[in-house]
Amino acid sequence: MQIHTTIAAMQKASAATRRSGQTLGFVPTMGAIHQGHLSLVRAARAQCDVVAASIFVNPLQFAPTEDLDRYPRPFEQDVALLRSEGVEHLFAPTPQEMYPAGATTFVEVAGLSERLDGASRPGHFRGVATVVSKLFHIVQPTAAFFGQKDAAQLAVLRALVRDQNFPIRIIGCPIVREPDGLAMSSRNRFLSPSERAAALTLSRALHDVAVLPNATPDRLRTFLIEAIRQAPSLRLDYAEIVDPETLLPAQDLNRPTLVAIAAWSGATRLIDNAILAPVTNVAAEEPELCHHV
Amino acid sequence: MQIHTTIAAMQKASAATRRSGQTLGFVPTMGAIHQGHLSLVRAARAQCDVVAASIFVNPLQFAPTEDLDRYPRPFEQDVALLRSEGVEHLFAPTPQEMYPAGATTFVEVAGLSERLDGASRPGHFRGVATVVSKLFHIVQPTAAFFGQKDAAQLAVLRALVRDQNFPIRIIGCPIVREPDGLAMSSRNRFLSPSERAAALTLSRALHDVAVLPNATPDRLRTFLIEAIRQAPSLRLDYAEIVDPETLLPAQDLNRPTLVAIAAWSGATRLIDNAILAPVTNVAAEEPELCHHV
Incomplete structure (x- = not known):
């Protein structure tokens, strides 16, 4: 090299x-x-x-x-x-x-x-x-x-x-995750054991939100905010349900939708997200191959 | 082609x-x-x-x-x-x-x-x-x-x-000029005969300013402003004596200096300029070869 x-x-x-x-x-x-x-x-x-x-x-x-x-x-x-x-x-x-x-x-x-x-x-x-x-x-x-x-x-x-x-x-x-689901990040090394445990809330909330019944953008967002609130050592930065290209709020879930979350665990800011496929399909797994634009 | x-x-x-x-x-x-x-x-x-x-x-x-x-x-x-x-x-x-x-x-x-x-x-x-x-x-x-x-x-x-x-x-x-000195511009075609005659003031002032005795940046600038003022059909936009790279006002004339002028002749905005060599040399002609940066 x-x-x-x-x-x-x-x-x-x-x-x-x-x-x-x-x-x-x-x-x-x-x-x-x-x-x-x-x-x-x-x-x-x-x-x-x-x-x-x-x-x-x-x-x-x-x-x-x-x-x-x-x-x-x-x-x-x-x-x-x-x-x-x-x-x-x-x-x-x-x-x-x-x-x-x-x-x-x-x-x-x-x-x-x-x-x-x-x-x-x-x-x-x-x-x-x-x-x-x-x-x-x-x-x-x-x-x-x-x-x-x-x-x-x-x-x-x-x-x-x-x-x-x-x-x-x-x-x-695609996002690469630790075995327990935490999205890999150069900043993860800053997390204390308790901060790291709290940080798992992000990936768990994204996992759960993908299978929420009667989903609407508002319901997804409320669910994420509540999930972060229940981990008292986390501080929410944002929870957004948006178009993955424009980043503008999604009006419905009839096309691929970016569910994105940012929160502080202690002094460390963490982000994570998932792309949801339209509700008429099963909830999307992340694609296995990198995709072009 | x-x-x-x-x-x-x-x-x-x-x-x-x-x-x-x-x-x-x-x-x-x-x-x-x-x-x-x-x-x-x-x-x-x-x-x-x-x-x-x-x-x-x-x-x-x-x-x-x-x-x-x-x-x-x-x-x-x-x-x-x-x-x-x-x-x-x-x-x-x-x-x-x-x-x-x-x-x-x-x-x-x-x-x-x-x-x-x-x-x-x-x-x-x-x-x-x-x-x-x-x-x-x-x-x-x-x-x-x-x-x-x-x-x-x-x-x-x-x-x-x-x-x-x-x-x-x-x-x-280098600037390419008409035989009478007017800098070539796509906008020259807008000039009426009298506006075109007035426009010649720019190139003449730049010619004269290059041989001004006891030159300082302030004196050059005053000279240009006065030259434009004497052509009543022109309206000055700017007359500046600046460093050609930073476009900040020149403090002296000990290095190559950009003398730049912009003025309206009727509804047409015209610009012209010259690079002056340091006063210790003869006033600079425009270089004959294109130069790199």
Whole structure:
């Protein structure tokens, strides 16, 4: 695995890959690699000739009050994990390399960026869209792989690629869970045993809500809010029943619907979600294959 | 010359060009092609294997009060001129193709976009940065050629490419003038004979200011304002003495300095500028060769 710490070196390697006629699959990460990230690497491996990953904790997507400084950075472990998956290129720049003094360009997906996590974290998705746009220009992939766990991020990035005509396929991949159902997250390592136990409420509520009788968007939402309320150590951020593309509130359940939840367990903010199939079918399992948009 | 009206067709043609190992020079225009545009085509021809141009009157860079509807669109003439220069690819999309319903992504170069023309035309450079970013993803050029006449636009686009790490060289090319000095512009055709005579004040003032004795930024600016005032049919928009990269006011004339002027002649807004070399040298002529950044 080649590790590139400069933009110029990564661009050179990407250009050589593309010139050779090979397809390039890209997995952008903030490091603290877990099985969710590795599932993206494997999807990229299955669909592309060459795989590139990036590790960059993007300061632009953290508010001053958020956990930028304590975000985990186990770089050597991450490198070993990516190497064991046969990743050919790792782009791991410093913040100074990505945002030199004087950089002032922002990319914003208006509307979508103010919904779900964007409502709780003003400016977050502007930071995400700006850095992903930069990474796309640096890595120049054929396809980029993102986890469905960050459902709002996925919607924002699909809109970015569509509106800005990036010649790149965005591929969303299923949530990977611990055996007890907790969605994998780099932030799970912050949870104390009791916080982790409480955190299971999210995945359990999403499991239960999918089989609720006489379901309507309002009933689903009320159910989720009540489920979080019954775990007194959790603090709800949002529970939303929305269209997975627009992130606007669902009017009914006659099409695939995103059921998304965010809550604080102690000082750690957790998110989880499920896509519900129309009520005329059985409740949807997550798709087994990554799907394109 | 192949004319592509869809994004998909242009992306396919660009990808084929790049895959073949050829370099691709790109000249984005709003049409109403004049000798200034053709000088950009010739610079692209001299420096690249294949040349692509675009014609798109970008609604996003016009305010509701501006001249979007009356902007000239002599498409057949434009096609003939570009064809006569041997342009291989013309991208000419409709507004609906570029901005389908629901598109909400914007690219903004903060700071720079509020200076010079950006101060007079709020939102203008957001529209420019957004469409040029899209065009870069669609045409995927090796290098893109822009006229120095739009000096603030050039500064914004250089910052865009630098901040967003586009793998594209931006090449600024000298202003092309009519024999009497008027800077070529698609909007010159709107000028009545008396408005055109008054418009010459801009290029004459820029000529005279370059040889002003005991020059300071303040004296240059005062001179330009007075020159415009003496042409009663002109209305000054701005006269600025600035750093060509940051567009911030020049503190002295010890480095190359952008002297930029905008004024209304009747209902037509005109811009012109010159780069002054440091006062220790002779006043700069415009460079004969396009220069990279």
